Amino acid sequence: MARLMRQSREIKELFRNKILEKVSKEKQNIQQKVSEEFPSWLTWATKPLAGFAFDMKHNRDCEKGDSGEGKAILGFWTILPKEWIMINDVVLEPSPEDFIQIDHVLIGPPGIFLIETKAWEGAFTGYKDQWKRKQGNIWVRCGSPTQQNKRHVKLFKKWMADKELYTCQPEIEQVLFPIVLFTKARWLKVQECSMPVFDSVIALSLYIRSKTKNNVLSNEQINKIAEAIVNAKPFEPTNYQQENNNALLQTKQNNSKTQVQMGRAKNGRSYVKILGSKEDAQKFWGKYEGKKLSELKADKYSTNAWYFYVED
Numbered sequence: 001m002a003r004l005m006r007q008s009r010e011i012k013e014l015f016r017n018k019i020l021e022k023v024s025k026e027k028q029n030i031q032q033k034v035s036e037e038f039p040s041w042l043t044w045a046t047k048p049l050a051g052f053a054f055d056m057k058h059n060r061d062c063e064k065g066d067s068g069e070g071k072a073i074l075g076f077w078t079i080l081p082k083e084w085i086m087i088n089d090v091v092l093e094p095s096p097e098d099f100i101q102i103d104h105v106l107i108g109p110p111g112i113f114l115i116e117t118k119a120w121e122g123a124f125t126g127y128k129d130q131w132k133r134k135q136g137n138i139w140v141r142c143g144s145p146t147q148q149n150k151r152h153v154k155l156f157k158k159w160m161a162d163k164e165l166y167t168c169q170p171e172i173e174q175v176l177f178p179i180v181l182f183t184k185a186r187w188l189k190v191q192e193c194s195m196p197v198f199d200s201v202i203a204l205s206l207y208i209r210s211k212t213k214n215n216v217l218s219n220e221q222i223n224k225i226a227e228a229i230v231n232a233k234p235f236e237p238t239n240y241q242q243e244n245n246n247a248l249l250q251t252k253q254n255n256s257k258t259q260v261q262m263g264r265a266k267n268g269r270s271y272v273k274i275l276g277s278k279e280d281a282q283k284f285w286g287k288y289e290g291k292k293l294s295e296l297k298a299d300k301y302s303t304n305a306w307y308f309y310v311e312d
Contacts, residue, residue: 002080002106005087005230015091015099018234022097072117072181075201076106080209083219084108085226093235094159095264100152105229107222110211111175114156115204116149118180123187129194134187146193149178159232165225175216179204260284265309273299273307281306 076086090102104115123134129146132139157172166172178195181204182188190197198204217225259275272288274281278298285296285308292311299305 001082002077002084002086002108003082004077005085005226007087007090007230007232011231011233012091014234015093018093018097019099022099072104072115072183072201072204075205076104076208079202079205080106080108081212083212083222085222087226087229090229092156092159092229092232094155094162096235098155098235098264100155102152102156106208107217107226108208108212109215109217109222110208111177111214111216112225113177113179113208114149114152116145116152116178116180118145118182119184120182121184121186124182124185125188126190126193126197128192145180146178146195146197149180150194153178160225163228165228166221170216270310271307272310273305275302275305277304278306 073086073088080086085107087105087107088103090105091099092102093099102114103117104113106113106115120133124142125132125139126144126146129144129150131142131144131146133142134140153176157176160166160172166175180193180195180197181201182197182199183201185199188197188199196207198207261273261275263271263273265271272284274284281296285293285306288308288310294309294311296306296308299307
């Protein structure tokens with residue numbers, strides 16, 4: 001039987017508080033957008049509605065992952081051999097406010113399996129990571145569990161690299177295996193998706209067990225990765241990142257006309273955005289102490305805005 005490990009309640013509470021803080025910020029941003037785009041006489045009615053709509057969406061998103069996992073846990077635990085470690089409901093923050101919640105992480109000799117579990121009922125079809133569900137007599141688009149798990153893999157890989165948990169051969173991509181499991185679907189058809197999709201816990205468990213002949217990770221590596229996951233805490237900036245954050249704050253305080261923002265673009269690259277004159281942006285870019293910086297460019301979506309990338 002596979003060994004069970006879990007993140008502690010204290011660590012989960014740390015993540016919970018940070019996630020709630022992010023949700024609160026996003027809710028405030030929506031309400032602020034309403035204030036800016038609607039006439040003042042409508043704001044009193046639309047702001048509460050916007051907040052309510054956000055709460056409803058957030059609650060629905062949370063509920064999607066709340067059920068269907070117990071059946072999977074029992075199947076993995078009983079079928080996988082003792083060399084395997086199973087960690088359920090894993091929460092990580094690979095970069096600031098970029099959270100991932102993975103239903104099951106299975107670590108064994110063949111590698112690391114990241115499993116997204118869906119307890120969706122009904123009929124579903126997936127084609128090239130585009131998903132639909134049957135509603136009455138028609139098919140309607142729905143959220144893509146394979147796309148969701150692709151994001152998990154990307155951020156989990158970044159987290160592994162930052163922690164230097166895997167530095168050997170083969171490449172990390174060859175030891176990370178994303179899988180989607182449906183536990184209650186009445187009918188399921190999948191074609192050309194980016195990862196395997198199962199509708200049976202037993203079939204998935206046997207599929208994973210069949211790969212045990214490929215010994216890639218040693219027992220020491222398995223235990224090291226598992227320990228890092230269960231002890232993982234919310235994102236903590238390095239000294240380099242903290243120093244630059246302090247520099248940015250000081251710039252804001254010294255020059256009220258110049259505003260600086262840090263973030264991560266959709267392509268995963270870290271960026272710094274300066275709101276102000278080009279001269280101020282060039283001065284800031286020239287004094288920025290980072291690793292490799294890209295050239296300073298004008299933001300084509302905003303006036304008096306400039307940005308550059310900082311290589312991780």
